[in-house]
Amino acid sequence: MRRESEPSGPVFWIAAVVGLALVAFGVAGLLRNLDGEALRSWATLFGGGLLVHDGIVAPATGLLSLLLVRLLPRWARPTLTAALIVSALVIVIALPLVYPDDTRLANNPSLLPGDYDRALIAVLAFVWIVTLALLARSWLNRSRRRG
Amino acid sequence: MVRRPRPALGERLRDADGRRRPLADLVERELAFARVGPFRADAFSSRLHDERTAALLGIALGACFLVCFATGLITQFAQHPLDVGFLSMPASPGWLYRVTQGAHVATGTLAVPLLLAKLWTVYPRLFTWPPIRGAAHALERISLVPLVAGSLFQLGSGLANGAHWRPWSFDFPVAHYWTAWIVIGALIVHVGAKLPVTRRALGRAARAAPEPAGSGLSRRGFLTTAFAAAGVITLTTVGQTVRPLRQLALLAPRRPDVGPQGVPVNKAASGAGVVEAAQDPGYRLVVDGDVARPLRLSRDELLALPQHSAELSIACVEGWSSAAVWGGVPIRDLVALAGGDPERCEVVVHSLQESGSYSRSRLNEPHVRERDSLLALTLRGEPLHLDHGYPCRLIAPNRPGVQQTKWVARLEVV
Numbered sequence: 001m002r003r004e005s006e007p008s009g010p011v012f013w014i015a016a017v018v019g020l021a022l023v024a025f026g027v028a029g030l031l032r033n034l035d036g037e038a039l040r041s042w043a044t045l046f047g048g049g050l051l052v053h054d055g056i057v058a059p060a061t062g063l064l065s066l067l068l069v070r071l072l073p074r075w076a077r078p079t080l081t082a083a084l085i086v087s088a089l090v091i092v093i094a095l096p097l098v099y100p101d102d103t104r105l106a107n108n109p110s111l112l113p114g115d116y117d118r119a120l121i122a123v124l125a126f127v128w129i130v131t132l133a134l135l136a137r138s139w140l141n142r143s144r145r146r147g
Numbered sequence: 148m149v150r151r152p153r154p155a156l157g158e159r160l161r162d163a164d165g166r167r168r169p170l171a172d173l174v175e176r177e178l179a180f181a182r183v184g185p186f187r188a189d190a191f192s193s194r195l196h197d198e199r200t201a202a203l204l205g206i207a208l209g210a211c212f213l214v215c216f217a218t219g220l221i222t223q224f225a226q227h228p229l230d231v232g233f234l235s236m237p238a239s240p241g242w243l244y245r246v247t248q249g250a251h252v253a254t255g256t257l258a259v260p261l262l263l264a265k266l267w268t269v270y271p272r273l274f275t276w277p278p279i280r281g282a283a284h285a286l287e288r289i290s291l292v293p294l295v296a297g298s299l300f301q302l303g304s305g306l307a308n309g310a311h312w313r314p315w316s317f318d319f320p321v322a323h324y325w326t327a328w329i330v331i332g333a334l335i336v337h338v339g340a341k342l343p344v345t346r347r348a349l350g351r352a353a354r355a356a357p358e359p360a361g362s363g364l365s366r367r368g369f370l371t372t373a374f375a376a377a378g379v380i381t382l383t384t385v386g387q388t389v390r391p392l393r394q395l396a397l398l399a400p401r402r403p404d405v406g407p408q409g410v411p412v413n414k415a416a417s418g419a420g421v422v423e424a425a426q427d428p429g430y431r432l433v434v435d436g437d438v439a440r441p442l443r444l445s446r447d448e449l450l451a452l453p454q455h456s457a458e459l460s461i462a463c464v465e466g467w468s469s470a471a472v473w474g475g476v477p478i479r480d481l482v483a484l485a486g487g488d489p490e491r492c493e494v495v496v497h498s499l500q501e502s503g504s505y506s507r508s509r510l511n512e513p514h515v516r517e518r519d520s521l522l523a524l525t526l527r528g529e530p531l532h533l534d535h536g537y538p539c540r541l542i543a544p545n546r547p548g549v550q551q552t553k554w555v556a557r558l559e560v561v
Contacts, residue, residue, distance in 0.1 A: 016290075023290075023336075026330075042326075054273060062270075077362065082368060082371070085264075093306065096312045096400075107414055108412065111311055112310065
């Protein structure tokens with residue numbers, strides 16, 4: 001990435017004033033409408049999400065990708081990387097569904113009607129079947145080129 | 148060896164001609180030794196940490212956030228009307244809220260992979276050197292805290308809320324609504340700062356430039372992957388509101404056809420604590436307030452009145468929706484029967500449920516006038532299931548599901 005330039009000009013400063021006013025409006029709304037404990041709970045999730053992402057998830061992804069560069073054969077790396085990314089994102093979306101907390105079902109006879117463990121496995125299986133097909137294609141192309 | 152004396156701070160702040168040095172140069176001079184680990188210029192070698200990738204993901208994400216924000220405001224003002232006429236919720240088209248809230252949850256869900264891909268692309272920027280280069284640069288960087296924290300909060304809490312997994316002690320709609328202003332404000336600052344970079348990254352020269360060199364996933368491959376993930380996630384969740392795709396809705400917290408009488412329920416009668424009151428033979432619906440002849444009607448008396456049926460949908464704020472044919476007495480007929488003026492009144496609908504923020508709701512003038520706004524007694528021709536609001540419930544077009552008050556005890560004309 002090239003070295004970033006400092007933002008400047010009237011467009012930036014107008015956007016900054018309008019944007020910061022809206023941020024202040026939002027913060028004021030939270031302070032007016034949430035009491036002490038609720039506010040603490042909000043602040044924990046708000047700051048916690050940022051810290052967990054920037055402090056754990058992103059560095060761990062970086063380290064994992066360093067490892068993959070060393071472990072995976074060059075011809076298979078793009079496809080496998082893509083498959084791992086899609087799988088991880090599908091798992092993130094499914095987390096609230098597979099999280100083991102059955103108390104939430106007490107008053108909601110139609111909530112979470114599926115078997116989400118199996119559904120998650122089925123979706124991941126689909127992703128990896130497509131991946132295997134793509135890998136087989138690149139492998140064939142590669143051996144044909146080598147002749 | 149003679150040691151050269153270190154110049155005083157005042158001298159270091161100025162160059163040979165006595166002009167003040169730029170802040171960036173000063174940081175570089177004074178603190179360059181501290182530049183290790185991720186701060187080193189070559190710390191992030193992947194070609195995916197690239198300006199054009201960031202710009203393209205940013206535009207897609209910005210579009211999602213705009214849709215989420217606009218449709219979120221519709222929900223907020225449907226539930227908490229501003230007393231401004233043109234902003235009140237119209238009664239038609241009846242499908243409008245179903246579409247806006249379906250779009251809110253679907254775009255929020257598909258923004259999750261885009262956000263994570265975007266954060267990965269720009270992560271090295273966290274270690275920008277020097278950390279600040281001036282007032283504008285500092286402002287831009289500080290605004291990233293509410294932008295990133297707020298985006299993660301909005302998407303994460305929205306996703307968890309739809310599955311009723313709520314590891315927090317705040318009222319979700321309140322926190323989600325106010326945090327949205329924080330995110331949209333920080334996003335405006337960010338767009339203002341990044342406009343020149345985005346223009347450059349999407350310009351003709353950048354389009355014509357070859358892919359950055361390197362091995363592994365290409366830029367095109369990475370973008371395809373992010374959008375493919377968004378596609379898989381959308382296809383396996385959106386069936387909770389787009390009925391033709393319901394068979395694919397493997398990862399949706401609801402199915403539009405699963406529930407009592409084939410319609411989902413958000414709160415059961417037992418959860419609302421109304422099981423006994425709703426089945427009491429002495430139940431009477433009260434119609435009072437600004438009327439000439441207050442009424443008390445049993446369920447049988449309601450069934451004896453002229454019935455009207457309409458296909459209406461329950462469109463939940465959580466993003467699922469389900470349409471069915473409901474039968475009952477139009478609210479406007481009950482108002483007229485009690486001697487009120489259905490053309491010019493509002494109605495507050497009270498539930499047997501005693502507490503909770505959704506134990507009552509308000510029908511505005513257009514909704515009272517609308518003939519399809521029903522006090523429903525039947526669903527698909529059968530008596531209402533207890534969990535759908537037996538003995539009778541409100542169902543009206545173009546309204547959030549939480550405002551379709553169940554187990555109705557009283558209609559207060561105001």
